[in-house]
Amino acid sequence: MKRIKIVLRALLFYLLVSITSFGPTTPAMAASAASEQTLIAAFLFNFLKFTEWPENSLGAELTLCTSKHPAFEELNAIGGRPAQGKPVKIKRLQLGDSTQDCQLLYLPQEEGAERIRDWLKTVNTKPVLVVSNINGFLDMGGMLVLNNDGKNLHFSVNLDMVRQSSLKLSAQLLQIAREVRGR
Amino acid sequence: MTLSNDLILKFGYVLMMITVYCHANIAIAADMRATPALLDLSIEELMKVEVITASRRSQKLSETPFAVFVITQDDIKRSGVTSIPEALRMAPGVEVTRIGTDKWAINIRGFNGRFANKLQVLMDGRSVYNPLFAGVQWEQQDTLLEDIDRIEVIRGPSAALWGANAVNGVINIITKKAADTQGTLLTAGGGSFEHAFAGARYGGKFSENTPFRIYAKGFSRANMSSLSGHSVDDAWHSARGGFRVDHQRGNDQFTAQGDLFYNSIGDTLDKTQLSAPLIQMEATRGHIEGGNIRMRWDRTFSDQSSIMLQTYYDRVDYRQLTAAQFRAESFDIDFQHRFPLFDRHDITWGTNYRLYHNKVFDSELISLNPRQQTNHLISGYARDEIALLPDRLKLTLGVRVDHNDFSGLEVQPNSRLMWTPDQKHSVWAAISRAVRTPSRAENDVLLNTRTLNSLPGTTALLPFPLLVQLAGNNHFTSEKLLAYELGYRYQWSQQASIDLTGFFNDYSQLRDLSAHALTLQTTFPVHLTLPVQINNQASGYTYGVEVSADWRPLEKWRLQGNYSFIQIHTDSNPFFKLSDASVGSAGKVTPQHQVSVRSHYDFSERLQLNLWLRYVSDISLYDIQDYVTMDGKLTYKPFKNVELFVVGQNLFSQNHREFVSDFIPSMATQVPRGVYAGAQWRF
Numbered sequence: 001m002k003r004i005k006i007v008l009r010a011l012l013f014y015l016l017v018s019i020t021s022f023g024p025t026t027p028a029m030a031a032s033a034a035s036e037q038t039l040i041a042a043f044l045f046n047f048l049k050f051t052e053w054p055e056n057s058l059g060a061e062l063t064l065c066t067s068k069h070p071a072f073e074e075l076n077a078i079g080g081r082p083a084q085g086k087p088v089k090i091k092r093l094q095l096g097d098s099t100q101d102c103q104l105l106y107l108p109q110e111e112g113a114e115r116i117r118d119w120l121k122t123v124n125t126k127p128v129l130v131v132s133n134i135n136g137f138l139d140m141g142g143m144l145v146l147n148n149d150g151k152n153l154h155f156s157v158n159l160d161m162v163r164q165s166s167l168k169l170s171a172q173l174l175q176i177a178r179e180v181r182g183r
Numbered sequence: 184m185t186l187s188n189d190l191i192l193k194f195g196y197v198l199m200m201i202t203v204y205c206h207a208n209i210a211i212a213a214d215m216r217a218t219p220a221l222l223d224l225s226i227e228e229l230m231k232v233e234v235i236t237a238s239r240r241s242q243k244l245s246e247t248p249f250a251v252f253v254i255t256q257d258d259i260k261r262s263g264v265t266s267i268p269e270a271l272r273m274a275p276g277v278e279v280t281r282i283g284t285d286k287w288a289i290n291i292r293g294f295n296g297r298f299a300n301k302l303q304v305l306m307d308g309r310s311v312y313n314p315l316f317a318g319v320q321w322e323q324q325d326t327l328l329e330d331i332d333r334i335e336v337i338r339g340p341s342a343a344l345w346g347a348n349a350v351n352g353v354i355n356i357i358t359k360k361a362a363d364t365q366g367t368l369l370t371a372g373g374g375s376f377e378h379a380f381a382g383a384r385y386g387g388k389f390s391e392n393t394p395f396r397i398y399a400k401g402f403s404r405a406n407m408s409s410l411s412g413h414s415v416d417d418a419w420h421s422a423r424g425g426f427r428v429d430h431q432r433g434n435d436q437f438t439a440q441g442d443l444f445y446n447s448i449g450d451t452l453d454k455t456q457l458s459a460p461l462i463q464m465e466a467t468r469g470h471i472e473g474g475n476i477r478m479r480w481d482r483t484f485s486d487q488s489s490i491m492l493q494t495y496y497d498r499v500d501y502r503q504l505t506a507a508q509f510r511a512e513s514f515d516i517d518f519q520h521r522f523p524l525f526d527r528h529d530i531t532w533g534t535n536y537r538l539y540h541n542k543v544f545d546s547e548l549i550s551l552n553p554r555q556q557t558n559h560l561i562s563g564y565a566r567d568e569i570a571l572l573p574d575r576l577k578l579t580l581g582v583r584v585d586h587n588d589f590s591g592l593e594v595q596p597n598s599r600l601m602w603t604p605d606q607k608h609s610v611w612a613a614i615s616r617a618v619r620t621p622s623r624a625e626n627d628v629l630l631n632t633r634t635l636n637s638l639p640g641t642t643a644l645l646p647f648p649l650l651v652q653l654a655g656n657n658h659f660t661s662e663k664l665l666a667y668e669l670g671y672r673y674q675w676s677q678q679a680s681i682d683l684t685g686f687f688n689d690y691s692q693l694r695d696l697s698a699h700a701l702t703l704q705t706t707f708p709v710h711l712t713l714p715v716q717i718n719n720q721a722s723g724y725t726y727g728v729e730v731s732a733d734w735r736p737l738e739k740w741r742l743q744g745n746y747s748f749i750q751i752h753t754d755s756n757p758f759f760k761l762s763d764a765s766v767g768s769a770g771k772v773t774p775q776h777q778v779s780v781r782s783h784y785d786f787s788e789r790l791q792l793n794l795w796l797r798y799v800s801d802i803s804l805y806d807i808q809d810y811v812t813m814d815g816k817l818t819y820k821p822f823k824n825v826e827l828f829v830v831g832q833n834l835f836s837q838n839h840r841e842f843v844s845d846f847i848p849s850m851a852t853q854v855p856r857g858v859y860a861g862a863q864w865r866f
Contacts, residue, residue: 034221034233035486039229041221042224043229046226046229050226070433070434070483071484073485077222151233152230152231152233153230153232173226176227
C-alpha cells in the first residue's frame with residue numbers, strides 16, 4: 001500500500017514537472033557555447049538596441065547592412081525582430097552600393113583590410129554605426145570592433161568616431177566594453 | 184523498503200529529466216534556429232558564451248566517436264617512407280604487409296590479403312577501391328608525398344558515411360590545398376632498394392583567388408628476391424604528374440584536380456603451385472597506365488551549413504599477365520548537404536551515383552564471363568549528430584541505403600554515442616552494420632588457382648594433372664558485419680594523451696568454398712578439372728584492442744607508440760580451410776600483436792633524428808616468423824630552405840618475410856634492408 005502511494009506521488013511529481021516545464025526555454029537554458037557567427041549576430045542585435053541615432057535619420061525600420069559575402073545566414077534570425085520599437089531589416093550590400101538607409105553596417109573580416117577601408121570611406125561621417133571583427137579595426141577609423149580572445153567574444157569602442165557621426169552609445173554598453181577610446 | 188523508495192525516486196528523477204529535455208527541445212524546435220535563445224541574452228551574458236570556431240571543429244577529429252588515427256605531413260616526412268602504403272604502418276590496427284616491390288596486402292582488423300576487400304580507400308574523396316576484383320591496388324595510389332596534408336585512418340565500419348565496403352575501416356588520403364603548396368620544391372635521391380627518385384612541384388597563382396600547383400615525380404625501385412635468393416623480377420619504375428587549381432569566389436570554393444601515371448612492374452609465378460603444361464607462364468613484366476580528373480564545388484552558408492558537389496572520372500589500363508589484363512573506367516557524382524536543424528541537430532545527407540565500366544581480357548590464369556560489363560551504384564545517406572547535452576553528450580545516427588547490380592538493395596545503419604564529461608576525458612560507443620558487396624569477379628570469374636600432379640599428401644602420381652579452378656557465382660551475395668565498439672580517450676596534459684579502443688565484430692554470410700565433381704578435359708593438354716565455387720556459408724567473429732599514445736617529454740622530443748591485438752575465429756568448409764587464406768584461415772594470416780614506437784628528436788633547428796621501431800608477430804599459415812625492425816631518418820638543414828637526409832629502412836636484419844600472395848601465386852619474397860640519401864630544396 002505504502003509502495004503504491006510512493007509510486008503515485010512520484011507520478012504526480014513527474015506530471016507536475018512536465019506541466020511546469022512546458023513553457024518556452026528560458027535564457028538560462030540557452031547553449032553555453034555557440035558558433036562565432038551566431039554570437040556575432042546576437043551582439044549586433046544588442047548594438048541596435050543600445051545606440052541612439054539622430055531622429056531625422058531614422059525611418060520605420062532599423063536597417064542592418066552587411067556585405068554580400070560571406071552569406072552569414074545566421075543574421076537572418078534577427079530580421080523582423082523589434083529593437084527600440086522598430087522591426088529590424090537585414091540588407092546585403094556590395095561595395096559601392098549606397099549606405100544611405102543603413103543604421104548599422106557590419107563588415108566581416110573576410111572582406112579584407114583593403115576593402116574594409118574602402119567601405120569606411122563610403123560611410124564617412126554619415127550616422128551609421130560601423131562594426132567589424134577584423135583586427136585593428138579601430139585604428140582604421142572604425143567605431144566598434146568585436147574580438148575573439150580564443151574563448152569569448154568582447155568588443156571595444158572608438159568614441160571619437162561614434163561622436164563624429166552624431167551617434168550616441170548607451171552608458172551601459174560603454175561600461176562593459178573592453179576598451180573605450182576618446183572617452 | 185528504503186532501497187525501493189530510492190529507486191522509485193531515481194526513476195522519477197530520470198523521467199523528469201527526460202521530460203525537461205523533451206520540452207526544451209520542442210520549445211527550441213518551434214523557433215527553428217539556435218539564435219533566438221541567444222537573442223534573449225543580455226550583452227553581459229553574451230560575453231560569457233563560449234565561441235565554437237571552425238578550427239576547433241576540425242581539431243575535433245580526434246574527439247569524434249570513431250577510432251581515428253591521423254598521419255600528418257610531419258609524420259610522413261619524419262618517417263622517411265617513400266610510399267602511401269608504407270606510411271600506413273604508423274597507424275594502429277592496420278596490417279601493412281609487403282608481398283613484392285610493387286605489391287602490398289593491407290587491411291584493418293583482420294581478413295588481410297592481396298585482394299583485402301573490407302577496407303575502403305579514398306584519395307581526395309575519390310574511391311580507389313577496385314569493384315572488379317575487390318580490394319585496393321596499392322601500386323596505383325601515389326602522389327608527391329610532400330603534397331599530402333594528412334591521412335585519416337578510421338578503424339571500424341563507417342559505411343553510413345563512406346559507402347559500401349567500408350566494413351573494417353576507411354582510409355582517407357587528403358592532399359593540401361593549392362594555396363598551401365605555393366613556391367617551388369625539388370627533391371631527389373637514391374640508394375640501395377630505393378634506386379633513384381626525383382620530384383618537382385611548382386605552386387603559383389592565376390589570380391589572388393586562384394592558386395594552383397603542378398607536380399611530377401618518378402622513381403625506380405629494386406627487385407625483391409625469393410626465399411632461395413633469386414630475383415623475382417618485380418622492379419618497379421614509375422612516372423606520375425598532376426595538377427590542382429582552387430578558386431575562391433565569395434562563399435564558393437571550386438577545385439579541379441587531375442593525375443596521370445605510368446607504372447612498369449613485374450612478377451614471377453610460383454611454379455610449384457601452377458605448373459606446366461597447364462600453365463606455361465612463369466615471369467612477366469607488365470605495365471599500368473591511368474589517370475583521373477576531379478571537380479568539386481563547395482558553397483558555405485555558415486559554420487554549420489554547406490553544400491558540396493563533386494564529380495570525377497578515373498581510368499586504368501592494367502596489363503600484368505600473371506594477374507590480369509583489364510581496362511576499367513569509373514564515373515562518379517556525389518552531392519552532400521549539411522545543415523543545422525532546431526537547436527541540437529547537425530544533419531548531413533547526400534546522394535551518390537557511380538558508373539563502373541570494365542573489360543577483362545582472357546589470360547592463362549583469369550577469364551571473366553562476360554568479358555565486358557557496366558555496373559551502376561546508386562546510394563543515399565543521412566547522418567544526424569544530436570547534441571543531447573551540449574558539449575557533453577552527443578548521439579550520432581546514420582544510415583546509408585544503396586543499390587548495386589550484384590546484391591541489390593543494402594541498408595547500413597549505425598549509431599554512436601559520445602560522452603565528454605570534461606575537457607580531458609571522452610568515452611564513446613558504437614553499434615554499426617556494414618556490408619561488403621560482391622565484386623564483379625566473384626560473380627563472373629574463372630580463376631586457375633592451382634595445379635596438382637599427385638594426390639595431396641601422397642606421392643602417388645595422378646594419371647592426368649589436376650587443375651583447381653575457382654568459379655564465380657551469380658548468387659553470391661554481400662558479406663555482413665555487425666560491429667560493437669567502445670573507445671576511451673584521455674588527454675593527460677598538453678604533452679600527453681592516450682587513446683584506447685576495443686571492438687567485437689560479428690560476421691555472417693562470409694565467402695566460403697565448395698567443390699564440385701571432377702571432370703576430364705580431353706583437349707590438349709589432357710587434364711582433370713576440379714571446379715570450386717564460392718558461396719556465402721562461412722561466418723566468423725573477431726575481437727581486439729588498439730592503444731595509441733602520444734607523449735612529448737621535452738619541447739624537442741616526441742614519442743608516439745601504439746599496440747594492436749586481434750583474435751579471429753572463422754567457421755568455414757573444413758575441406759578448404761587451409762587453402763583459403765582469405766576466410767577459412769583468416770585467423771592464421773593476421774599477426775595477433777603489432778607494436779610501433781616512433782621517436783622524433785630535434786637536436787637543433789638544423790638537425791633532426793627520427794627513429795621508428797616495429798614489432799609484428801608471426802603468421803602461422805605461411806610459416807612467417809615474428810620480426811622486429813627499425814627505420815631511421817637523419818635530416819640536416821645547412822640552409823633554411825635546403826634539407827639533406829639519410830634514411831635506413833628495415834635496419835635490424837638483411838631481410839625479413841612479411842606475407843604471401845593469395846589467389847595469384849606470386850613467388851614469396853623477402854623484404855630487404857634499404858638505405859637511401861637525398862636532398863630537398865624549396866624556394
